[in-house]
Amino acid sequence: MLEINSLVKKYGDFTLNCTMKVDKGRITGLVGENGAGKSTTFKAALGLISYDAGNVSLMGKAPAELSEKDKEKIGVTLAESGFSGYLKVKDVVPVMDAIYPEFDRSAFLELCGKFGVPLDKYIKDFSTGMKAKLKVLAAITHNADLLIMDEPTTGLDVMARERILNLFREYMEEDENRSILISSHISSDLEGLCDDIYMIHNGQIILHEDTDILLNEYGLIKADASQYEKLEKEYILSVRKEAFGYACLTNQRQYYMENYPDLVVEKGTLDEVITMMIGGEKL
C-alpha cells in the first residue's frame, strides 16, 4: 500500500531519513516525540513536499503521479490541517459528495450525530476534539483502501479516543485488504491498535517491530551495579543509569527471566521502549 525507501528530506539542521512500509491488511503505527519527523514523513508520502533523495510508492505510484481516482481511495487526516474553519459541517457534506463518488452521506451524518459533531456551526468555533472527530469521520466514510492518519486522536478525551480507535478497528474488519498508517504520541493508542510499529527519533527510524513482539518479548531489566556486571549483554538494546543501578531494555525478556531469577524483569510497554531507545545508551 505504501512503501518509503531511504527517503531524505532536509530542513536546515533537521534531516529526515526514513524507510518504512505499510502492508495490505495491516495497521502500522509511527510513534515519536514532537518534532521527530512524523508529519514530514506523512507530507512526503502524500506528495505535499518534495524530498532530497529516496522514493515513495503510494498505491503503486509516486505521490506526484497519483490521479484523482487513486486519491479517492485514500483517506487522510493531518495533525494541523482540515476543512476551512469558515465552513460548517453541513457545507462540507455536498463538497464530500461531489469529490468522492463513494461518499456515504448517511453514514457520515449518522456518525456526526453519534460523536456530537454539530452540523450548523463554523468549524473554526469547534473544540480541538470536535475538529479531530470531524477529520476522522470524513476520512473513513468514502470507502478508502488506505487511511493515512497523522495524530488523529490529539485533543480527544479518553472515551472519545477509544471510540475513534474502535472506528478504525471496524473499518479494518469491513475489508481485509484495507490498511492504516497512523501516528500518535499517545503510545497506548498504538499499542492496542497496530500490528506493527515504527519508532522515529530525530528524523531516523530507530526501531521497527511487530506490536505483539514488542509487548511480549521486550522487557525492562532493573539491575544494581553488581547484577549489571554479571549480565549477559548480547540481548540488551540500551542501558540507562538510574538511582538504583541500571535499567536495561531487552528484546529477550524470557531469556533473562529464566537465566537470572533474581533480577526484576518488567514487561515492556511502548512508553518504556520509547524512553529507553531515545534516552538510553546503546551497547
Add this chain to the structure above:
Amino acid sequence: MKGLMIKDAKLLKNQGKILAVMLVVVAGIMYFATDVNASFIVGYITIIFAMFTATTISYDEFDNCYLFLMTLPVTRKKYVNEKYLFALISILIAWCVSMVLATVVELSGGDLLSWGEWIGGNLCIIFIAWVFVSVMLPLRLKFNAEKARYANLIAMGCILAVVYIVYQMGKLLPAEARSRMAAYINEIGDTGILLVFGVVAVAAGVISYLCSRHIMTRKEF
C-alpha cells in the same frame, strides 16, 4: 473540480453576504450623493466583488487548510483551474446583478439613451475586473495573506504608474501624432475599443494562469 466550486460557493455564501449588501449600499450612496454616473455602480460592485473571490484562497489558507485540500482527490492543476473559473463566474454574476441595479437607476432617471451603448460601455468592466483578478490570483497563490496584501498594492501601483507614464508620454508626442491616434480610436469605434479591452483581458488571463500553474506546481505545503 465540482467539489472545490461548491466549497468556494459555500465560503462566499457564508462570508460574502455582508460584503454584497455593503457594496450595493456604498454604490447607491455614491451614486445619489455624488455626481458619478450609473456605470459606477456596475464598475464598483463588479470589481470589488471580483477581488473578493481571490480571497477565497485566504480561507483555504486559514488553519493550514491548503494542506488538507491537496490530500483530497484534487490535483494542483485542477485547483488553479477552479480558482480562475470561480472568479470568472463570480465576475459575470456580479456584473449581471449590478447591471440590473444600474439599469433600473438609469431608467428611473430617464437617462438611458441607447441600450447598445449602455451595455457595450459596461461590458469593458468585465474585462477590467478580469485583469484585476489576473493580477491578484498568482500573487495570492505565491504569497501568504500578509505578503500578498503588499504584493497586490505594489502590483496595482505598478499598473497605475505604467498607465500614468504612458499617458504623460502621450502628451509629449507631436500634435500630429496625437491627432492621428485620436482619429484611429474614432475609426475603430466603441466595438474596436471593447475588442482591445477583450484582447488585453485574455492576454492577462493567459499569462496569469500560466504563472499560477507554475507557482502551484512548485508550492511546498
